[in-house]
Structure formats: C-alpha cells, structure tokens
Amino acid sequence: METLLLTPTQKTALLNLLDDSSEIVRRELSQYFSRLGTPARDFLNHTAAGNNRHLAWHAREYLEELRFNDPNAEFRDFIQSLNYELETGALMIARTVRPDLDTGACCEALDRIANRCRELIIEPSSIRAKCRVINRILYHEMGFHGNVEHYTDPRNSFIDQVLEHRRGIPISLCTIYLLVAHRLGLELEPIGLPGHFLVGCFLEERPFFIDAFDGGIFRSPEEILVFLRDRNLSPDLSDLVPTPVREVLCRSCRNLANHFEANGDHRHASVFDGFVTEFEAIYSKNVM
Numbered sequence: 192m193e194t195l196l197l198t199p200t201q202k203t204a205l206l207n208l209l210d211d212s213s214e215i216v217r218r219e220l221s222q223y224f225s226r227l228g229t230p231a232r233d234f235l236n237h238t239a240a241g242n243n244r245h246l247a248w249h250a251r252e253y254l255e256e257l258r259f260n261d262p263n264a265e266f267r268d269f270i271q272s273l274n275y276e277l278e279t280g281a282l283m284i285a286r287t288v289r290p291d292l293d294t295g296a297c298c299e300a301l302d303r304i305a306n307r308c309r310e311l312i313i314e315p316s317s318i319r320a321k322c323r324v325i326n327r328i329l330y331h332e333m334g335f336h337g338n339v340e341h342y343t344d345p346r347n348s349f350i351d352q353v354l355e356h357r358r359g360i361p362i363s364l365c366t367i368y369l370l371v372a373h374r375l376g377l378e379l380e381p382i383g384l385p386g387h388f389l390v391g392c393f394l395e396e397r398p399f400f401i402d403a404f405d406g407g408i409f410r411s412p413e414e415i416l417v418f419l420r421d422r423n424l425s426p427d428l429s430d431l432v433p434t435p436v437r438e439v440l441c442r443s444c445r446n447l448a449n450h451f452e453a454n455g456d457h458r459h460a461s462v463f464d465g466f467v468t469e470f471e472a473i474y475s476k477n478v479m
Contacts, residue, residue: 305374326407
C-alpha cells in the first residue's frame with residue numbers, strides 16, 4: 192500500500208476526476224483510492240466536508256463504496272474545518288444516525304420543491320411575493336407543519352426525515368425554507384431567537400420575518416419583540432440579527448442531544464452533546 196501523502200497537484204487532479212461519469216475512470220479511481228488507503232480516506236473526508244456540494248456528494252459515494260466512511264468522524268472533521276455550509280452540515284448530521292442515507296435524493300427533493308415554486312412565481316415579483324409562493328407550496332400543497340404533538344421526537348431535527356414526513360421543529364423547518372429559497376436565488380437568513388427560530392428577510396427596505404413552524408406567517412420586527420416579551424424574555428434588537436451557520440448547526444445538535452436524552456437514548460444524546468462541545472471549543476479557540 193502506498194504511504195506517501197497526496198501532493199497539492201495530485202489533490203487537484205483527483206478533484207477534477209471525482210465527478211467523472213465514465214465507468215472506466217470511476218473504476219480506476221476507486222482502485223487507486225483503495226491502494227492508497229489512509230491518505231485517500233483523509234482526502235475524501237476533507238472533500239465530503241467541503242462547501243462544494245457537488246464534489247462532496249461524489250466524495251461520499253467513494254467513501255461508502257470503499258467502506259472508508261465514518262459519518263461521525265466526517266462531521267467532526269467538518270466542525271474542525273470552519274468551512275460551514277448549511278445544506279452540507281444538515282445532511283452530515285442526518286448521516287450520523289443513517290450512514291446509508293441517500294443525500295442526493297434529499298437534494299433532489301429540495302430541487303423539486305424549488306422547481307414547483309418557480310412554476311408559480313411570476314416575474315417581476317417582490318421578495319415578499321416570492322416568499323408567499325414558497326409558503327403556498329410548503330404548507331398548503333405539501334403539508335409541511337410543526338410537530339406540536341411530538342415535539343421532542345428526534346426525527347423532527349433530521350433533514351431527510353422532515354422532507355419525508357413533512358413535520359419538524361422551528362429550526363429544521365427554517366432550514367428547509369432557507370434551502371428552497373437559496374435555490375430560488377433568495378438569500379434569506381436564519382434567525383435564532385431565544386427558544387424559537389425564524390427566517391429573516393433583509394432584502395427589502397423594511398425587514399420581515401417568517402415563522403416556518405407556524406405555517407410561514409410573516410411577522411414584523413415589532414411583533415417579534417412582543418412575542419419575546421410575552422414569553423417573559425427581555426428582547427433586544429440584537430435578537431433579530433442573522434445567526435451564523437455554525438450556530439445553526441450547533442443548535443441543531445444541542446436540540447438532538449436534549450431530545451435523544453428525553454427519549455431515553457443516552458448513547459445518541461452523548462454523541463450529539465460531543466458535537467456541541469466541539470463546536471463550542473473550536474469557536475472559543477478562534478475568537479481568542
């Protein structure tokens with residue numbers, strides 16, 4: 192087995208071949224990775240955790256084919272990379288409990304939702320009008336809704352399960368909303384309120400917020416502040432500032448740790464608690 196590390200030139204050449212559809216190329220590449228061993232696994236894990244969603248998908252295919260994949264290790268590498276992308280992170284979280292997850296199918300499901308929205312958007316349309324179309328598709332045609340009855344069911348937090356069962360909690364439904372909006376060219380923002388989660392739009396003169404857990408209802412900044420006061424919280428305008436992707440993913444892991452614990456699954460609760468610790472440690476290290 193080869194033991195030399197891959198050079199930058201070799202890595203670039205492999206990246207250029209990674210998505211080649213030729214069966215001959217794929218077979219030769221697979222055999223090369225197999226001979227290479229650990230350096231190949233590290234290269235593929237790094238690519239799978241990167242922000243190029245297309246290459247990440249192909250890297251995961253090779254990892255699964257060669258049985259190099261360790262979803263927990265891949266996600267820890269992703270945390271350490273500081274290169275956070277919402278869709279990649281959400282899919283990697285799901286794979287920690289379902290290693291055989293077809294991530295391509297999840298991406299295609301999001302593509303179909305976005306394509307259906309495009310069919311109904313009449314240009315020129317305002318951002319608010321386009322969000323109304325997203326609401327119509329997600330909540331009226333497809334039946335996405337907040338899982339009030341079984342809020343602590345861990346399945347509410349995994350993107351594949353939310354897409355399949357169309358039930359979720361605020362942060363997972365907001366993630367679906369954001370990923371659909373991104374496909375439509377709408378750069379909306381995640382808003383992590385204390386005890387709740389929203390989608391924010393700062394693209395118009397006056398910002399507005401979308402409650403993905405409550406049927407996509409639009410709310411003004413003033414309504415959000417009243418909402419927080421009604422929960423006996425002391426609201427601040429900083430609560431309406433966009434939340435970094437790092438914190439969205441960390442908060443998702445924190446929810447999962449709590450929900451697995453509430454359901455008596457201490458093993459998975461410990462795993463996700465460990466992810467939270469890693470997110471917090473890497474953040475503390477990089478702000479000092």
